[in-house]
Amino acid sequence: MxxxxxxxxxxxxxxxxxxxxxxxxxxxxxxxxxxxxxxxxxxxxRKKYAVVIDARRCYGVHACTVACKAEYKVPLGENRSWVEEVEKGNYPDVSRSFLPRLCNHCNKPSCVSVCPTGATWKRDEDGIVVIDKDICIGCKYCVQACPYDMRFVNEDTGTADKCDFCIHRVSQGLQPACVEACPSRARIFGDLNDPDSEVSKLIAKNPLTVLRPEKGTKPNVYYIGADHTDERDPRPDGMYVDVKTNRRYKERR
Amino acid sequence: MDGHLFWGMPVILYLFLAGMGAGATTVSASMLLRGGGGARGAHHEIARYGALLGPIPVIVGVVLIVFELGSWQAGHYLRFINLFLVANLSPMSVGTWLLVGFTLTSAMYGYTYLKFMPMYFGDRLKWRRALAWVNIPMGIGVAIYTGVLLGAMPSRPFWNSPVLALLFLLSALSSGTALIILARAFIRRSGLSEEKREEIHKSGYVLSTADSAIIGIEVISIFLFLMFAYLTVGDVRYAIDVILPGGELATLFWIGVVLIGLVIPGLLELYFVLPGLLYQRKYEVSRYTEMLIASAVILGGFLLRYVVVIAGQITGPVGV
The missing domain is CATH 1.20.5 (Single alpha-helices involved in coiled-coils or other helix-helix interfaces)
Structure with missing residues (x-):
């Protein structure tokens, strides 16, 4: 592709x-x-856009979610970007952390490789994975293929939909809506090909994680200090773990 | 399970119907070639049933799946044509073109059996034989693709198994055979001559033997599918819990797919076939028994697709 x-x-x-x-x-x-x-x-x-998320700064105000929702008028029950809440531990040793989520714009996007119509592709000039709403037939194959649950079918258009790094803003030199709305600057957006950009510097200086590296997708959203705890992962005996995804009105299983 | 599956009943039915149709045509074509391919070949009757029935479920399934498209639901009724404007390596694109080819070849193959229709080009029998050769790889391709379609995604660990495509192929062949058995069983045999009845029982014997063999391999494939998922770690191990005892779909899987769909019909077929297989006894089964066995196999084939399609979507890192 x-x-x-x-x-x-x-x-x-x-x-x-x-x-x-x-x-x-x-x-x-x-x-x-x-x-x-x-x-x-x-x-x-060429640009290679990426987002660094400093999860230590996120305190779960969901401003990014709201800004994104307002930017795109995403239908009820769906989100393009959201903040997951991870609660774990037994009193008095407990923690509550946040995991802001948006499309990873992977280097090897599994959504792109399954698209039967070529309606979605990764752009050469900036690495953004885009969807052409006039080509997409809404087969939902990409929705199944994304290991990050980023995609959904927009009921208004009947096509696949997801975060596109606010391509209309970024192309005008602005920041994505979620990045701009974040009051604690937990989301930092920039160009990986520019060694002087803030994301490049943060990536060089910090230990990083990405979501589900085992899926081989090579994400472009990097996390600093994030807790990737999953409810399904076995925890030491009796430890309470609750992951609230806020993805839609349902919980992850 | 809560009405939020991305792929629901139309997809389940499509995977099942396309598999069964492809299976019926494949079985028909191989029976025709095995019997010599002549007008009065040994298994001509079986071949005829399969050839005439095969394309129907495939076409019904293909029509059904269009309704599941988001573009159709949003009112863009002709948007699905975009599928036919490109060919890429997405399993769905490959499968679309395979299906287009198979629908054509299987319909042409079925056409050669319609004696009242005129043949415009060439000899009916020559066409039939040539198309049978084409339809065997096409049918197998369609049946395998339904499994590859699901298996292509690491994000869906339940589906992401090489055994799944094999399982779907075997299930397609088995339910295709069952479809032929079922259709044959509707023809009354009481008024027929002794010779005719013997011929019918002979082809019933061939079908049941083939079906029981396929079911046997299918049971082995299910065992391998479960075993390798159970013995690994991570996503796949979590996902398989959904059909292991205590899982959400366990009852449906073990009672519906394994017991009703495989074990009971497989053992019944073996019971009727073994005397002939071992001691050359005559095979004679009432058509009601045949109907029952065939219906169980077909039901099992449907339930397999049902359980697999739903289990894949409610498990894994993404969940529903």
Whole structure:
């Protein structure tokens, strides 16, 4: 799927070529040179967006969930982003931690490899996994294939839906809605290909975890200090573990 | 289980019907070729039933699955055509094209058995034989694909087993055979000549022997499926709990799939077939018994898909 030519990129290339022809005709060769140097096909210019979640800072206000919901008018009962609550331990040794969730925009997305229509793909220029709502037939295969439960079928459109790193905001140089809304700056968004970005620095300096690395998806959402406790994992005798996902109106089994 | 399954009854029925149809056509084609492929080959009658019945459940299943699409439910009734605009390595895409091919070839194969329909190109028998050769790999492909479709995802540990596709293939062949047995059993035999009746019992014997053998291998596959899931660690081990004693679907699995769908019909078939197999005794079974056995096998095939499709979705890291 990585080889899939992205429509925007192609059209931009075409635009540049057409523009180049026009500028050569008017004799401004210098502009042409700088124009083609900016073409996103240049590997150095490609972005690789990622999110670092500092779970130590999250105190569960669900501002990200609400901001996301407001940004996209996601149908009732579904979320594109949410915060899970992990409660464990027996009194007096107890802990309560939070696990903010959003799409991992994996390097090897299992949702993409199962899509029968090519309606979902990972964009070359920024690594965002996107869905084309005009192609998707709503077969729900990707919903089954995602090991992170990120995808759902949007009942309004009848197509698969999920977090897209707020592509409309990011392309304008803004931050994703959840990142901007987070009062404790637990979510940090940035470009992994830029060594000076905050995410690159955080990733270099901190011990990191990702969700379900055993699924081989190579996620691009990194966690610092997160408790990945799962209810199903065997705990020392009698330890109370309760995971509230807040994913939809149901609990994980 | 609480009405929030992503893949519900239409998918379950589709996996079952496509498998049974593919199985019936495959069994028919192999019987035809085994009997020499002639107009009066040894197993011509079996081949005819299978060829005429096979395409019907496949087409019904394919129509059913369209209703499960989110795009259909949201009112984009023709959106599913997008499936036919691309071919990629997604199991669903491969399966879609396989199904298109199989629907055509199995329908053409069935057509050669409609004596009242004219043949426009070439000889009926030659077509029939050629199409039988095509339909065996196509039918097996469709039956296997239904298992690969589910098995392709690490996120669904219950399905993510290589044995599942084999199990679905065997179940498809077995329920396809049962479909032929069931259809045959509706034809009355009392008024027939002794010779005709002997012929009918002979083909019944062949079908029952084949079916009991397939059921035997199916039981082994189920054992392997359970054993390897039980002896591993992590997601797969947790997932298999759902059909082990005490699990949510355990009763349905052990009583419905294993007992009613495999053990009872398998043992009954063996009981009727063994005297012929060992001592060359005559095989004579009333058509009501055949109906009962065949219905049990078909019910078991449906319940297998039901249990597997639901179990896969309520277990695993994602859950429902």
């Amino acid at each position: 990585d080889e899939r030519p992205d429509k925007n990129r192609l059209s931009r290339r075409g635009f540049l070529a057409a523009g180049a022809g026009a500028t050569v005709a008017s004799g401004l060769a210098a502009t042409v040179a700088s124009g083609s140097a900016e073409a996103p096909s240049d590997a150095a210019q």
